Amino acid sequence: MSDYSPSPTRMDSPRASPAGKGVHRAAGPGAAIFTLLVILSGLLVGHYVRLLPPIGSAEAILIDGLFQSMLGIAAAIFLLVLGALLYALVRFRRRPGHQGEGIPIRGSNRLELAWTFMPALIVFWLVAYSSQVLFRIHDHREDPLVVRVTARQFVWQFEYPAYNISSPELHVPAGSPVQLELVAQDVIHSLWVPAFRLKQDALPQVSTMLSFTATLPGEFPIVCAELCGAGHAVMRSLVVVHPPEDFSRWLEQQG
Amino acid sequence: MATDSARGRLIRHGARSWRDYFTFNTDHKVIGVQYLVTTFIFFLFGGLLALILRYELLDPQNTLDPAAYNAIFTLHGSAMIFLWVIPVMAGFANYLIPLMIGAADMAFPRLNALSFWLLVFGGLTILSGNFLGQADTGWTAYAPLSLQAPVGQTFWALGALFVGASSLIGAINFLVTIFTMRTSGLSLDRMPLFCWAIIATALIVLLATPVLSAALLLLVLERTLGMAFFSVESLGDPITWQHLFWFYSHPAVYIMILPAMGIVSEILPVFSRKPVFGYRAIAGSSLAISIMGFLVWAHHMFTTGMTPGTQITFMVTSMIIAVPTGVKVFNWLGTLWGGVLEFKTPLLFAVGFIAMFVIGGLSGITLASVPVDIHVQDSYYVVAHLHYVLFGGSVFAIFGGIYFWFPKITGRMYSERLGRLHFWLTLISFNLTFLPLHWAGLQGMPRRVAAYAPEFQPVNQVASVGAFLMGLSVLPFLYNLIVSWARGARAGSNPWRALSLEWQVASPPPLGNFASPPVVTHGPYEFGQPWPVPAGDAASG
Secondary structure, three states: OOOOHHHHHHOOOOOOOOOHHHHHOOOOHHHHHHHHHHHHHHHHHHHHOOOOOOOOEHHHHHHHHHHHHHHHHHHHHHHHHHHHHHHHHOOOOOOOOOOOOOOOOOHHHHHHHHHHHHHHHHHHHHHHHHHHHHHHHOOOOOOOOOEEEEEEEEEEEEEEEEOOEEEOOEEOOOOOEEEEEEEOOOEEEHHHEEEEEEEEEEEEEOOEEEEEEEEOOOOOOEEEOOOOOHHHHHEEEEEEEEEEHHHHHHHHHHH | OOOOOOOOOOOHHHOOOOOHHHEEEEEEHHHHHHHHHHHHHHHHHHHHHHHHHHHOOOOOOOOOOOHHHHHHHHHHHHHHHHHHHHHHHHHHHHHHHHHOOOOOOOOOOOHHHHHHHHHHHHHHHHHHHHHHHOOOOOEEEEEEEEOOOOHHHHHHHHHHHHHHHHHHHHHHHHHHHHHHOOOOOHHHHHHHHHHHHHHHHHHHHHHHHHHHHHHHHHHHHHOOOOOOOOOOHHHHOHHHHHHHHHHHHHHHHHHHHHHHHHHHHHHHHHHHHHOOOOHHHHHHHHHHHHHHHHHHHHHHHHHHOOOOHHHHHHHHHHHHHHHHHHHHHHHHHHHHOOOOOOOOOOHHHHHHHHHHHHHHHHHHHHHHHHHHHHHHEEHHHHHHHHHHHHHHHHHHHHHHHHHHEEEEEEEEEHHHHHHHHHHHHHHHHHHHHHHHHHHHHHHHHHHHHOOEEEEEHHHHHHHHHHHHHHHHHHHHHHHHHHHHHHHHOOOOOOOOOOOOHHOOOOOOOOOOOOOOOOOOOOOOOOOOOOOOOOOOOOOOO
8 A cells, every 4th residue: 555645736736725734734732732631531531430330349349440441541542533533524624615625645554553553552451451350350269158049030049058048139248258159940041240240140050150259238239131031120139248247147047 | 138038027127117126126226225125114113113112111110011022122133133234235235336346237136136035035034923922032042041932933033044045145146246247447456445345244144144044943943843952951052052143143243334334435535525545454454354253252151151261262352353443443534634524414424423333342342351241241231332333333324325325326316404404313312322321231230121220210211212312313314215216306427426436327327237338447536636526417415
């Protein structure tokens, strides 16, 4: 691809389009200020715009950190593209009476390289950051409280094999690791605790695992995230996160 | 050809009256119009279903029967994907490709007619199943739920099989036509970028559709003959369905977006009066997306219990797709930059496409990140994302393409005033509907639910109001097209002063397209160049 395809006759022609001048002027201080504003907005959005619910687990802290970074980067890229787009739409609009053509630029290898490698760099950084968070989520602490979760159309059931307890709600202590072993009795279901930012499918006759450490005492919704039939929408439950001492009291009450 | 022969009553070539549009017609332009009109009817149908869904979601409690609600969103998704966005692109390709490459017709005209009528047959099969027992498992039809579903699910699978066959036949036809029937002088790098987009799309269809067909066939066999492929009780595996389904259905999102990107790449240079910026980069990125799109399917399955190694592999491949996608967006900006922009309706929709598609692309990157996806998978965040790429992306481009080629297809101009009204109504109502839904998903609202927690009511009411407005926004479009088709001002052959071949013949083009095969001496976007640009032979707008 040729960098520029300048046609001498055309360049010399007295087209005098205001658009033509704008192209060369664009890379001036205006562009620098715009870039700074975009980066600043990205930082502000990543830091202050909270779209996620309160943090209820140790895993949620990591995932939210990742999400906020991505939100900030996404906001910056969106503003960059939208800003350039709106600027172009205003600056290069056809003025009344102007019948000319645009400037015959066919491309630029340098720009192609730049906008291939810059996004690639961001992507690789995001992959590295996401992988790190993923490994830390999977990095389970020892001696968890094991809860067997059975999903069937359209109820959740939670069993505590160590205590011979069964409950329609999930009760866990704050601050200690919990491991759920999920299985479905009919179709695929998916256990989602938005407050924990965690979700795990429950598959028919195959056991799947989900580990977490709840941090915030309180009651949080559990919903089914995989379409499982007519009652899918109401296949809900609660996770009750107890302060540690209350949890042993709950266990005693059940036994 | 066969028009007046013995089988002329069944097989027609070209349209002399409106009745010919209802025949097994072998003319690519008739087939193109058949596709465009038929798929648009499916779009209106799918849109009406969406309004029922949004009506239900005004209230956090069930108002409709929940099984009926499930059936309606199943039909909404299936109609929009299988019967609108995928085949409408075949409509554009059918009408435009022979014209763009200087050919008289497609390579296999009768196969072409077969592919259209298979689409109709498949669509009616999917719909008719609803009278016998509704498919209610979503357009994804996950096993084993789809094994429990009533008999409509079998009709759904058979219908999708026919539609897949239609798509496959069309893809072979497009590839053979583009590679063997280009007129003299039309080297590959002088082809309009829409043709490159169709090559990339047809390659995906060719390699991915058979996999879905196999999966659908297994589903039908398991449902009707009791064979065991996906049910655990008989040593089947429900996850196999997901792998087979997404091996097609993720590449399918590129089947839905690449032609849209091709349309946008046609519109931008014409209304910027500039050569397209980075022709090879845009064409090459289409091929890159088409190839890389095959390596990402399991990112739909991050919560099934995959190992972290598998998750990371699919995260890497998924995120890399952002690179060629970004290349396209930046080249489109480069095309606008320094142009002399004429804000006709096609350009408005093309620009709207860029802005909306960037939002959908960015939320797509967050979804590719495994830890974030684990939280938002199967939530309204995904619903918002997919509508930004499929409606804000594909459908905006489709609207732009319809306005752009309307003068060519009908020979008449549409009303710019109504076109602008349609654009702004669509842009505002679309964002009102789907922007807030990102938040609902992040906060914990799952998708595919008729009832939801009361704290999500305000955001759902905003989305529903947006959706009803979106429903209204189609009215000026329909009115504009119908009235303009009947009594619009004559468009002449080239109202946009465009350079690609379809604009160098009369509007509508005669049967056989070109009196003699055209000879091409330059690329399709040589605007701003010393050679004379054909003057528009009618006042546009």
